Amino acid sequence: MQLLAASWVVPVDGPPMRDGLVGVEDGRIAWMGAGTDPGRPRGPVRDLGPGVLLPGLVNAHCHLELSHLADVRPEGGRGFVAWVEALVERRAHADPARGRAAVRAALDEVKATGTIAVGDVSNALDHLDLLETSGLEAVVFHELLAWDPARAESVLDQARRRLAASAGRGVRVRLAAHAPHSVSPPLLRALAAEGGPAAIHLAESEAESRFLDGGDPDWSAFLARRGLGHVRFAPPRQTPARYLDGLGVLHPGLVAAHCIRVDARDRELLGRRGVFVAVCPRSNRNLGVGIPPVPDLLASGIAVCLGTDSLASVDSLDLLADAAALHREFPALEPSAIVHMATATGARALGLPDLGTLAPGQRAALAFSPAPRVPDDPLTFLVSGAARARPVET
Ligand SMILES: [Zn+2]
Known part of the structure; x- marks a missing residue:
């Protein structure tokens, strides 16, 4: 021994x-x-x-495939929608070889800073081989992003095929959704009908909350610029959390990232549904979207874990930097609670109970x-x- x-x-x-x-x-x-x-x-x-x-630390929410997009970070200062748009644009024109090199460097950084498991959000699934050989435990959340309801079926079909193709690999891949205001209601319902999505971004920005509450000119204009201006959407006039619950999306084990704009009813709902909330305080600060009410989330009985988010919004993938950021935001929060979030709760959220x-x-x-x-x-x-x-x- x-x-x-x-x-x-x-x-x-x-x-x-x-x-x-x-x-x-x-x-x-x-x-x-x-x-x-x-x-x-x-x-x-x-x-x-x-x-x-x-x-070893558990990073419950990151996007390793965005590691080559550090130059998008300053756009966060111009607001959330401007940042999303810059991210989408820059990503579309990025050099794939640079992207892979950046994922390799990101994996090295993740490991060197004491992280042993990641909940890695991915649209492209281009780096599964790198994860497999990294020595990290990884759960990949294959994130679907489709606002046009006419595409719901084809997007889901393609995702199912890619999921089947990933079976037997060294990393687990699970279907996920991007966010309530970027995935159409039929696609969210279809994912929910199959017991998913496994992860989603929830209540991150004011644009998202306003869009669901009756319309947000910035988000609508962004969708129009993306060629989605024709999509009819009747705003539910609900908070993002209650809207998702109405679609059956909130289920035990769902990993919901951010949850900044959640009122007392939302928190009670998230706790009752057994949703894990992954908070990313440095990313939230850099994008100017506010800070999740972590003490209130914990008081509502919600299992809160910690993530870094991507290098497109933070300058390192060191999870202890987020633990420190959370401590600065909430000095009265017990350090033991923060350490629990960065280890044991993250491991539970990723279905890895023998870690953390x-x-x-x-x-x-x-x-x-x-x-x-x-x-x-x-x-x-x-x-x-x-x-x-x-x-x-x-
Ligand atoms: Zn994210």
Whole structure:
């Protein structure tokens, strides 16, 4: 058995252990306890030194295929719709070889910053081979984007074929939808009828909320410029969450990204439906769309996880940077809750229950965040902005 020692061990589902020891055998955690425990297994100990040993991080919402679009980031300052439009334009004219190189670099960054699993949103599914060989656990949300109801059936047929073609690969691919204001009601209903979508962007921008509440000139103009001005849509005059619920989209296990504009009724609904909410605070700040009411989401019983979103809206895929951003936004939020979001809840959201916590039987996918001196409180340290996680070889 390989024994790892660290000044702090954070199991996530239990209190941090000072001078803890983690025993690893055959890729699983076989023993955990205090280094001074007389019953601890014998064997050579690898001391990681001052810092925090924790489960590898789980990035529940990212878009690795957008990693070559960093030059779109400044457009966020001009508003959400301008950013979406720049993203779509730039993406259409991007060099595929550059795109693949950027995904490779993004995967390296994800791993180097202590992340072991990703919920990766993809329209193109062009990088499944790179994910497969990356060593990361990945759930790919194959995101459908089609506002014209006349295309609902063909889009779904094509997606089903691509899903079937991906069966047996090293990554799981699940059908997802982009957002309530970019996917037609028939397509959302059809996805819901098949138990999906597995993920969606929800209540992210004011444009989305206004569009569903009676119309948004900016979003309507954008759709018209995309050649979709002919599509008739009767605004439901509901919040995005209640609109989706009416279509049957809110279901247990759905990973809904952002959820910034959710009122008390929406939060109660999301909690009751068993929806996971993936928050991306740095992306939200950069795009000027506001910040999700995380304490209220948690108080409503919602399982909240953490994501980075894409390099088109943030400058790194370091999930601890989002943990720190959330801590800055909500200083009263318990650091343990933020660390839980970045690990255990993310793992549950992606259907990976043997990741995200440290306990005997769990997979030994670990991260270590070194510290210049032993932190007084490892959880506060992890969300402080000073912590840098890295993978632990076992
Ligand atoms: Zn996203």
